[in-house]
Amino acid sequence: METMRAFVSFGTTSLRxxxxxxxxxxxxxxxxxxxxxSGTMAYLDQLRVGLAVTAMRDPVSWAFYIGNFxxxxxxxxxxxxxxxxxxVYDWKPIREVVIIGELLAVSAxxxxxxxxxxxxxxxxxxxxxxxxxxxxxxxxxxxxxDVIVLNVYLLINLVxxxxxxxxxxxxxxxxxxxxxxxxxxxxxxxxxxxxxxxFLYAGMAARPYWNASILAPQFLASAFxxxxxxxxxxxxxxxxxxxxxxxxxxxxxxxxxxAYAIFLNLFFHGAEVFKEYxxxxxxxxxTRYWFEGIGEHRTLVPYAWAAVALQSLALVLFAVPxxxxxxxxxxxxxxxxxxxxxxxxxxxxIIPGFTPDTLGQIYEYAPTIHELRVAAGVFAVGFLxxxxxxxxxxxxxxxxxxxxxxxxxxxxxxx
Amino acid sequence: xxxxPEPVSRRKFATCAAAAAAGFVLTACGPKRLYDVxxxxxxxxxxxxxxxxxxxxxxxxxxxxxxxxxxxxxxxALDISxxxxxxxxxxxxxxxxxQSRDPQVHWIRVLQMDKAHGVDFAHAxxxxxxxxxxxxxxxxxxxxxxxxxxxxxxxxxPTGATWAEKDGIVVIDYDWCIGCRCCMAACPYGARHxxxxxxxxxxxxxxPSMHYLGNRPRQKGVVEKCTFCIxxxxxxxxxxxxxxxxxxxxxxxxxxxxxxxxxxIIEHKRVMVLKEELNTMPKFFYFYAT
Numbered sequence: 025m026e027t028m029r030a031f032v033s034f035g036t037t038s039l040r041x042x043x044x045x046x047x048x049x050x051x052x053x054x055x056x057x058x059x060x061x062s063g064t065m066a067y068l069d070q071l072r073v074g075l076a077v078t079a080m081r082d083p084v085s086w087a088f089y090i091g092n093f094x095x096x097x098x099x100x101x102x103x104x105x106x107x108x109x110x111x112v113y114d115w116k117p118i119r120e121v122v123i124i125g126e127l128l129a130v131s132a133x134x135x136x137x138x139x140x141x142x143x144x145x146x147x148x149x150x151x152x153x154x155x156x157x158x159x160x161x162x163x164x165x166x167x168x169x170d171v172i173v174l175n176v177y178l179l180i181n182l183v184x185x186x187x188x189x190x191x192x193x194x195x196x197x198x199x200x201x202x203x204x205x206x207x208x209x210x211x212x213x214x215x216x217x218x219x220x221x222x223f224l225y226a227g228m229a230a231r232p233y234w235n236a237s238i239l240a241p242q243f244l245a246s247a248f249x250x251x252x253x254x255x256x257x258x259x260x261x262x263x264x265x266x267x268x269x270x271x272x273x274x275x276x277x278x279x280x281x282x283a284y285a286i287f288l289n290l291f292f293h294g295a296e297v298f299k300e301y302x303x304x305x306x307x308x309x310x311t312r313y314w315f316e317g318i319g320e321h322r323t324l325v326p327y328a329w330a331a332v333a334l335q336s337l338a339l340v341l342f343a344v345p346x347x348x349x350x351x352x353x354x355x356x357x358x359x360x361x362x363x364x365x366x367x368x369x370x371x372x373x374i375i376p377g378f379t380p381d382t383l384g385q386i387y388e389y390a391p392t393i394h395e396l397r398v399a400a401g402v403f404a405v406g407f408l409x410x411x412x413x414x415x416x417x418x419x420x421x422x423x424x425x426x427x428x429x430x431x432x433x434x435x436x437x438x439x
Numbered sequence: 440x441x442x443x444p445e446p447v448s449r450r451k452f453a454t455c456a457a458a459a460a461a462g463f464v465l466t467a468c469g470p471k472r473l474y475d476v477x478x479x480x481x482x483x484x485x486x487x488x489x490x491x492x493x494x495x496x497x498x499x500x501x502x503x504x505x506x507x508x509x510x511x512x513x514x515x516a517l518d519i520s521x522x523x524x525x526x527x528x529x530x531x532x533x534x535x536x537x538q539s540r541d542p543q544v545h546w547i548r549v550l551q552m553d554k555a556h557g558v559d560f561a562h563a564x565x566x567x568x569x570x571x572x573x574x575x576x577x578x579x580x581x582x583x584x585x586x587x588x589x590x591x592x593x594x595x596x597p598t599g600a601t602w603a604e605k606d607g608i609v610v611i612d613y614d615w616c617i618g619c620r621c622c623m624a625a626c627p628y629g630a631r632h633x634x635x636x637x638x639x640x641x642x643x644x645x646x647p648s649m650h651y652l653g654n655r656p657r658q659k660g661v662v663e664k665c666t667f668c669i670x671x672x673x674x675x676x677x678x679x680x681x682x683x684x685x686x687x688x689x690x691x692x693x694x695x696x697x698x699x700x701x702x703x704i705i706e707h708k709r710v711m712v713l714k715e716e717l718n719t720m721p722k723f724f725y726f727y728a729t
Contacts, residue, residue: 074659075618076542076635085623085633145618145633145660152472152598152617159472159599167597167621229717230591230627306561383550383582383629384560 030427034193037425038416045415052411056404063401066394067142075145077394083381084389086143086374092399093139095250095369096406097221098243100132100177102251104214107207121259121274122207123188123421126181127413128255129214133178135406142398166224173220177213180206185417193420194427218243225377233310233377238292245289249338250365252278252285253358258414260355266418279354283342286361290335293368313386314376321379323388327371334364473612473651474602485651492649492656496642503650505673507606513667514607514694514701515678516710516724517581519558521688524549524572524579528680528689532583535668535679536654537646539638546665547583547680548629554578558713558725583680584609584630584665585713585721592622592631601662607694607722608667610652616661623662627714628721631664667691694722704728 045053070077080087102125110122141147152158153171162168184206191198222240229235256278262268297315300308312318314328341347341357348354380386391399419425476484485504492500529547538544550563554576563580573579590609593601600615601622623631637659649655650670657663668678672691681689692701701724704710710724 074634074636078635081635082623082629082632085620140619143619145620145662146616146658149615149617152600152615159475161597161599164594165597165621167595167619171597224621225624228591228595228625230625306559309561378624380561381629382560382627383548383565384563385565385629 030194031190033427034190037193037420037427041416041419041425042412049411049415053408056408056411059400059404060408061401063398063404066397067401070142070394070398071147075143077392079389079392079395081387081389083385083387084375084378086378087389088370088374088391088395088399089139089143091370091374092402093136093143094221094243094373095366096132096135096139097174097217098247098365098369099251099254100129100136101214101218101244101247102128102132102255104211107211107214115277121255121270123185123417124258124262124414125255126185126210127410127417128251128258129181130178130185131406131410131413132251133174133181134409135402136174137178138402138405139399142402166220166227169220170217170224173213173217177210177217180210180213184210185413189417189420192423193425215244218247225373230382231310231377232307234373236296238296242289242292242296245285245292246365246368248285249282249289249335249361250369252282253338253361253365256282256358257355257362262414262418267422267424268418275354276349279342279348279357282361283339283348286335286339286342289365290339309380310376313379314372318380318386321386321388323390324371324375324379327367331364331367331372334360334367338364472599472615474599474615481651488649488651488655492645492647495656496645496647498642498645498647500645500647500649502655503648503670503674505650507604507608508673510693510695512605512607512694512722513586513672514692514705514722514724515586515667516690516701516704516708516726518688518690518728519578519580519725520727520729521686522549522579522581523686524551524567524569524574524577525685527683527685528581531679531683532665532668534644535646535671536666537640537649537656538663539634539636539640539657540644541639542636544632544634544638544663546630546632546663547581549579549581551577551579580725581680582628582630582713583723584667585628585719585723586667588720588722589718591625591627591717591719595621595625597621604652606673608652608669608672609664610666610669611662611664612652613655613657613661613663618660618662620662627717627719631662633662634659 066077078087078089107122107125141150144150153160153168155162160168160171162172184203187202188198219240222243225231225234226236226239256275259270259275259278263270297311300311309318313321314324316322317325338357338361341353341360348357375389379389471480473481473484481504485502488502489500492502526549529545529549532538532546533540533544536546538546548565550560550565551567551569551574552558552563556562558580567574567577586603586607586609588603588607590603593603593609597619598615598617600617601609601611603609618633620633623633634657638657640656645656646654648670650666650673653666653669668676668680671678677691678689681691690700690704692699694701696702704726705724708726708728710726712721712724
């Protein structure tokens, strides 16, 4: 009963926190709400007319939505990069930012699930996937695996963050017996969500561009570079706008880990490019379409080179210690990593896999305004949720918001 | 310890009865995957479809629920040396199988290839517009569903909305498909087609002879494909494309019948399958008779 009352108070406190904020907060929320509204309108159109409002057609039957989905799975997995050093090596300075990583994971998974929902032709039938009332084609369908791991990963992170925040709110230390096993489980799960998503593509022999064993390792490398990139920026913003203390050591550690990931990602890509170009089989067509185009079909070529340029820049900025210690270089590097990863996954993974199609026909895909609006709306929902989660979590973690009558020791904020 | 069961209160009984009734109603009336539907229930569903489609199109629609026959596995063979690329099969298929006229959905895609390159998709053109076919130096390879023995499309489907029937025909349950298009990504033959819009077809053009796993009307947002004209072949007829082919390039029959034409072709001609390296084991063969 007491727990119930405390939880209700937790809820009302959260709502109160959400409804208050500086003008900048409201401006940010306002912009996101506008994007959500525009995305919703575009999506309603899509529901009414069908997926014909997108540029997808039979030859390129997955594209921008699924590319975004794939990219965000990587971001969702990023939390683990922080969890590993924090818990496995018991490295303290990074531990307090783990919860931020988990909030990010929750928001990112939400974006992933929304991108799948907007991509499917009959969203009202999603319950056909639920075992019992529907039928989940497990273990044959990799998509079925993906549905399971994504939802389990979402659940784990939701439980951990809710428990940690609620305990802190009540002035108690979170239960190690609950949190530690879940956090340890979230490590293989984070690797799992991205591996399974990679297998979804790699398992398709019909698409030589994806049917490569390098795909899963490359997915992980790209996730572990672009996921922390967004976290780096978020942590600096938090440090700037709240009393949340984040040590330089933590930021530098993340940047160092990112340097390895960026290098591995480029290396894996290089390995694939070498194989395609040197062996020069008919399967190299897809890689060629991405990097140089086929005949007059060159829509994606600028994206390809932009991704290469951004990621190479990021590698230099993060690999040289003096550069990554410089705040401007660090942030330019983070943005370059994020943008490069986004282009590589959003445009470079899915679309070339379908171009040319299985019978050699070329359909040049470029997203329509509808797709861009829906995608922006989905991202806005995710950012809105992330903003709200931070808006509640930060004051609680800082000890500024407590259940009336509870002890006032902040959780793990180093003084 | 007292082991006597508690007497069932009236309220408890009513709750249980209501729950049981709700469960029964949900199981009986709720949409179900056609794969699992028992024979009796299927008959009823098919009658419902007939009523619905007859009302929609203003003509007598029959929906067959004919199942696979024992000892029958269908196979197809196409003589590349005869095909002239006239695309009559494409349009006969559209008419027979009630494909959408706007936007156009074609289950058969005819590829024009260069004799210099042989069967090579990288040098194939689906959108050839010749004044007269066959064109000099070209040959033609029509491609539709290859009805694979080890079908990548059925494996990847997350809801089990597509499966291979016992007679080898890969079918789709249009009421169960969620439109995720995994199967389209997995199909090596470009044989699966998505309804990007509501399919349209004039009532006068509707072929009223339907099968519940075949040419019945599809909805927006689901995938469809060739079924070897399941409504015809399970009634002992040839697929529409076989009948319409002006040069007799298309052959069809029972792979398990040693006296069938399809078996004769496989045993006496040099046959090949598309993308044999993928190990999908198509039941659609290509051969050169002359």
